[in-house]
Amino acid sequence: MASTAPPLRHHSAAAAPPPPTITCVKQLAESANLTSIIPSNYAYFTNSAETKASEPGDSIPIIDLSLLTSDNPDHKSTAIRDLDNACRDWGFFMVVNHGIPEELMSGILEGARDFFDLPEEEKPEFQPKDVLRPIRYGTSFNTEKEKIFCWRDFLKVFVHPDFNCPDKPESLRKLMVEYRERCGDVVTELLKGVSKSLGLDEGEMEAGLGMASTLQIFTANLYPRCPNPDAAVGMPPHSDHGLFTLLIQNGVGGLQIQHNGSWINANALPNSILVNTGDHLEIFSNGKYKSVLHRAVVNDQRTRISVAMANGPSRDTVVCPAPELVRAEGCVPVYVPIKYEDYLLAQQSNQLDGKSILKRVRIDED
Numbered sequence: 001m002a003s004t005a006p007p008l009r010h011h012s013a014a015a016a017p018p019p020p021t022i023t024c025v026k027q028l029a030e031s032a033n034l035t036s037i038i039p040s041n042y043a044y045f046t047n048s049a050e051t052k053a054s055e056p057g058d059s060i061p062i063i064d065l066s067l068l069t070s071d072n073p074d075h076k077s078t079a080i081r082d083l084d085n086a087c088r089d090w091g092f093f094m095v096v097n098h099g100i101p102e103e104l105m106s107g108i109l110e111g112a113r114d115f116f117d118l119p120e121e122e123k124p125e126f127q128p129k130d131v132l133r134p135i136r137y138g139t140s141f142n143t144e145k146e147k148i149f150c151w152r153d154f155l156k157v158f159v160h161p162d163f164n165c166p167d168k169p170e171s172l173r174k175l176m177v178e179y180r181e182r183c184g185d186v187v188t189e190l191l192k193g194v195s196k197s198l199g200l201d202e203g204e205m206e207a208g209l210g211m212a213s214t215l216q217i218f219t220a221n222l223y224p225r226c227p228n229p230d231a232a233v234g235m236p237p238h239s240d241h242g243l244f245t246l247l248i249q250n251g252v253g254g255l256q257i258q259h260n261g262s263w264i265n266a267n268a269l270p271n272s273i274l275v276n277t278g279d280h281l282e283i284f285s286n287g288k289y290k291s292v293l294h295r296a297v298v299n300d301q302r303t304r305i306s307v308a309m310a311n312g313p314s315r316d317t318v319v320c321p322a323p324e325l326v327r328a329e330g331c332v333p334v335y336v337p338i339k340y341e342d343y344l345l346a347q348q349s350n351q352l353d354g355k356s357i358l359k360r361v362r363i364d365e366d
């Protein structure tokens with residue numbers, strides 16, 4: 001029998017074999033020879049029970065933005081109280097009556113799909129290394145650091161204070177300009193509400209965190225159908241770096257949040273925006289509003305697309321627990337000051353690992 005094994009080579013000290021080329025998971029998922037035994041470097045869960053989460057019933061908090069912006073003081077104070085509870089007890093809520101047109105949200109999701117459907121040569125260069133590039137197309141989260149990859153491709157674009165956008169698909173630019181602005185408006189209102197609920201002046205966060213130059217990062221996530229969804233993960237448990245992340249999806253669920261130690265399916269109300277609190281809200285509020293741990297699971301039925309708009313302070317703002325808050329509550333700051341850009345770099349250059357980056361700036365209270 002003829003041997004198909006490659007000839008043995010004499011190993012000199014010089015050349016290690018090149019690492020296997022990393023392709024996007026879309027190509028992997030579409031390849032004809034993919035079976036339900038997915039490559040071992042995508043096997044994240046060892047037990048199918050680990051992907052399970054409970055249904056939340058209707059208990060996920062809902063914030064009605066039209067009440068938060070209302071001229072009626074009773075409506076407004078009810079909405080601020082709801083926001084306070086949602087940030088304190090969940091770190092997660094759905095926003096309704098947010099004023100972002102439904103066609104704009106569906107246009108953005110279609111634009112994201114059109115981007116991923118482009119031939120590879122028309123997409124920006126596949127980019128694992130430079131994690132703060134303003135336009136970055138890649139797979140997993142950080143393949144430079146990970147042993148097990150996520151079943152996810154992504155397009156990450158810095159859209160504010162400087163607006164960037166991939167050249168193709170051409171329809172995306174106009175949609176992204178408008179969507180980033182509308183998301184910014186929602187975040188402005190949420191920050192006013194949170195400033196009040198923390199006992200600060202309404203404009204305190206906006207001014208103190210340099211929101212005129214807020215860093216907004218648009219991330220489109222593609223989670224192709226996966227033949228073994230109980231083994232792969234879309235995104236492992238993590239918290240987001242910014243203040244608030246606004247998330248929309250193409251009608252296919254997959255986001256799970258951790259609440260009181262259990263995983264809960266974050267089923268979205270039609271036309272709502274899912275919002276999670278990020279690490280910089282936790283730092284600024286001195287731990288009163290904890291960033292929420294969340295993850296994305298995958299399925300074998302439908303491709304999922306989500307678009308997450310991360311909204312942070314300006315890049316050069318040094319964020320620390322709000323001094324007035326610390327003073328008013330008679331407590332000590334439990335996070336060291338850190339420049340937002342430095343935090344972002346640390347988070348993006350590592351693998352996603354729960355709240356490990358936040359732990360580095362937390363001062364242990366004992």
Ligand SMILES: O=C(O)CCC(=O)C(=O)O
Nearest residue numbers: 219221254255296306308
């Ligand atoms: O796709 C999702 O549901 C979650 C995405 C996410 O957590 C992120 O982009 O940070």
Ligand SMILES: [Fe+2]
Nearest residue numbers: 238239240294
């Ligand atoms: Fe996230």
